[in-house]
Amino acid sequence: MTAAAPTWDPEQYLRHSGHRARPFTDLLARVPEPPAPRGRPPRVADLGCGPGTMTRLLADRWPTAHLTGYDNSPQMLERAAPLAGPLPGGGRLDFAHADVRTWTPPETYDVILGNATLQWVPGHTAAFPAWVDALAPGGTLAFQVPGNFDAPSHRLMRELAHSPRWKDRLTGVLRHDDAVLTPAAYLDHLAALGCEVDAWETTYLHLLQGEDPVLDWVKGTGLRPVLTELGDEADAFVDAYRAALREAYPATAHGTVFPFRRVFAVATKGA
Known part of the structure; x- marks a missing residue:
């Protein structure tokens, strides 16, 4: 089956905004x-x-630039x-x-x-060839992606989605562990386009607070396709998933440790 585009909840997404900002600032620093x-x-x-x-952090970095944030979610854009x-x-x-x-x-960019x-x-x-082609000489394509699709948070979600109760509704809805590549693979793709490439990975140990904080995190991101597909029937899935996450990510006296691997690439086009 073809999954519908997930419905996003900005408020839920922003509940862990401090932790989510860390990889972005680490990427931007490179x-x-x-x-x-000339002339623009x-x-x-x-x-x-x-x-x-x-995107607003980009305005702090480049206050003279024309910055455009693109998204396909009406809720996020609102x-x-x-x-x-103006900046x-x-x-602007x-x-x-x-x-x-x-x-x-649609035009030439200095940074994507x-x-x-x-x-x-x-x-x-x-998409990389067209994006690199649209960069001005010396421009940069930079991105970071989660590399934790084999982590318990995602593996348990997929296992539950493939269980007899849910497989008819959720087959094909979730991403698999090949949704992103290794740093070395990204380096190969981008270097082949003539870019100077800096690629790496980092595993963050997010110390989360509150009840069921890993569930709260994925409700803003990876669980969105399930919540969208099941709608009002999602509670039963979430209850089973919550129990599995509690075992995989036990609370400690200091909070719940949530290891999160991310993959980064910064590719600069030759001048």
Whole structure:
């Protein structure tokens, strides 16, 4: 079956915004300054911008740039809209509807970023040639993706979805453990396009607080396709999943440790 696009809940997504921001800031720290374009401000695209909070950090980094956050979720774009407008440095920030699965750069960009987005795009490396081609000489394509699809949080979700009770409803709805590539594979793809590539991985140990915090986390991200597909019938699935997560991620006196591997790539086009 073909899964419907997940319905996003900005409030749920932002419940762990501090932890979610860490990989983005680590990625951004490795992105070089864009080339100095003649006669125009730097042009920056943020693919899968969500509620716009991370796109706003780009405005702090490049206050003279024209920044556009792209997303296909009306709920996320509605939440991001109040952040749009002129920037103190003379640039501007705006948001636009676009589906990253089919997005073709409409103009030349100096930086194209994807923050925890490409894992939703099957075969996303096929888009790399067009994206790199749309970069100005010296421009950068940079992204980070979750690399934890074999972690208990995702494995248990898939096992439950494939169980006799749910398989007829959920077959094909969830992503598999090949949704993203290794750092070495991304390096190969991007280096073949003539880019200088910096690729790496990091496992964060998020210390989460509260009751069932791992469940609360995935309700904002990886569980969204299940919640969308099951609708009002999702409670039974969530209850079974909650019990499995409690065993896999036991609470400690300091909180619940949630290991989370992420894969990064920064590819700079030759000048």
